[in-house]
Amino acid sequence: MSSSPDVSLRNVTKRFGDVTAVEDVSFDVERGKFLTLLGPSGCGKTTTLRCIAGFETPTEGDVYIRDQRVNTLQPFERDTSMVFQSYALFPHMTVGENVAFGLQMQGIPGERAADGGSRTEGEGRGGALASLKRLVRREGSEEVDARVARTLDLVELPGMQDRDVDELSGGQQQRVALARALVTEPTVLLLDEPLGALDLKLRKNMQVELKDLQTELGITFVYVTHDQEEALTMSDEIAVMNEGHLEQLGDATAIYEEPATEFVADFIGETNLVHGEYQRDEDGAVIVANGLTYRVRPNEGANEGGEEAFAVRPEKIRLGDEARGLDNEFGAEVVDEIYKGNLGKFVVELENGHRLTVDMQIRDQGQYLSVGREVTVGWSADNAVTLTE
Numbered sequence: 120m121s122s123s124p125d126v127s128l129r130n131v132t133k134r135f136g137d138v139t140a141v142e143d144v145s146f147d148v149e150r151g152k153f154l155t156l157l158g159p160s161g162c163g164k165t166t167t168l169r170c171i172a173g174f175e176t177p178t179e180g181d182v183y184i185r186d187q188r189v190n191t192l193q194p195f196e197r198d199t200s201m202v203f204q205s206y207a208l209f210p211h212m213t214v215g216e217n218v219a220f221g222l223q224m225q226g227i228p229g230e231r232a233a234d235g236g237s238r239t240e241g242e243g244r245g246g247a248l249a250s251l252k253r254l255v256r257r258e259g260s261e262e263v264d265a266r267v268a269r270t271l272d273l274v275e276l277p278g279m280q281d282r283d284v285d286e287l288s289g290g291q292q293q294r295v296a297l298a299r300a301l302v303t304e305p306t307v308l309l310l311d312e313p314l315g316a317l318d319l320k321l322r323k324n325m326q327v328e329l330k331d332l333q334t335e336l337g338i339t340f341v342y343v344t345h346d347q348e349e350a351l352t353m354s355d356e357i358a359v360m361n362e363g364h365l366e367q368l369g370d371a372t373a374i375y376e377e378p379a380t381e382f383v384a385d386f387i388g389e390t391n392l393v394h395g396e397y398q399r400d401e402d403g404a405v406i407v408a409n410g411l412t413y414r415v416r417p418n419e420g421a422n423e424g425g426e427e428a429f430a431v432r433p434e435k436i437r438l439g440d441e442a443r444g445l446d447n448e449f450g451a452e453v454v455d456e457i458y459k460g461n462l463g464k465f466v467v468e469l470e471n472g473h474r475l476t477v478d479m480q481i482r483d484q485g486q487y488l489s490v491g492r493e494v495t496v497g498w499s500a501d502n503a504v505t506l507t508e
């Protein structure tokens with residue numbers, strides 16, 4: 120039985136004055152899936168996430184959470200929780216109080232802290248904090264305690280309720296932020312670069328933990344990052360954004376192996392891009408550029424006789440004997456050695472001046488290529504993906 124998606128965006132556009140942050144974006148996130156919004160800084164990822172969360176209202180288009188149109192609902196009225204890069208924890212409060220605050224926001228049990236904890240005129244920051252603490256403590260029912268404890272177990276901070284958040288490491292603080300968002304058992308968890316402030320090693324560990332947690336809980340995740348490796352590692356689906364547009368939606372393999380546009384090919388991983396005139400023939404398709412004819416994968420969307428491009432990944436290009444007999448086979452000269460470990464990285468120049476980066480598994484010393492050496496390069500047409508813009 121197919122169920123409705125947990126999140127649906129329909130033609131969502133968000134403008135801030137003259138700036139169009141998000142333009143005509145539509146996608147669905149199926150129940151229990153991990154979708155990542157990926158793209159460079161300023162492409163509209165966070166704004167899209169904030170439209171789902173309710174911190175922004177779309178200028179045009181609709182947001183649905185499980186069939187319910189939520190455009191006009193406040194964040195706390197939606198069945199979503201958000202984790203921020205900055206953690207946004209309350210300082211001078213304990214871990215338990217911070218996590219319990221997630222429940223207060225949802226009104227479990229009794230009044231919401233968003234109302235009850237709000238600052239009154241002249242009260243000042245210290246006064247507001249004190250009243251917030253009083254509120255959280257007053258609500259310390261057994262149910263809240265039990266849920267806080269359960270959630271802290273989940274994020275691997277068991278028994279840490281009474282620790283002051285100021286004493287925790289960055290990684291621990293992020294776990295508290297995660298617990299605060301998870302304690303409400305939301306349908307959808309929204310995460311805005313949640314690992315951005317962590318060092319690389321911790322970040323890698325947390326990627327695995329987060330993915331495991333998501334699989335275990337079966338909660339739908341919508342995750343924002345500009346880090347392609349993070350997206351490729353964690354996601355069921357990746358929505359690649361560029362200048363407010365959704366460029367491509369697909370799983371990691373599709374995004375990497377079959378990029379739809381030049382932007383996606385270039386942004387995800389490393390690639391060689393060649394522009395030229397696209398032509399169809401009885402064997403498939405070619406792109407002619409600077410006097411060489413490259414055999415490429417046919418693309419229905421490509422414009423025959425028009426300027427198009429193809430992308431071939433460095434690891435798909437073969438050198439020497441392995442290159443012979445492939446759909447594309449050319450003589451070339453090695454012009455640069457970028458890295459010579461077990462995985463060698465070389466730059467070769469074809470006779471028409473095109474330079475290609477090639478990754479090569481080095482199995483024995485004799486395979487090392489020094490600058491100036493003549494070499495045969497080749498790749499199959501299927502690995503030369505024709506792009507349409």
Ligand code: ATP
Pocket residue numbers: 135138139140141158159160161162163164165166167345
């Ligand atoms: P980053 O990775 O740097 O956070 P992003 O992809 O999340 O970038 P957004 O934060 O969504 O991008 O911003 C998209 C565009 O909208 C940017 O040009 C940004 O300056 C603009 N923008 C975002 N929020 C506002 C706002 N409140 N007022 C005006 N412009 C905004």
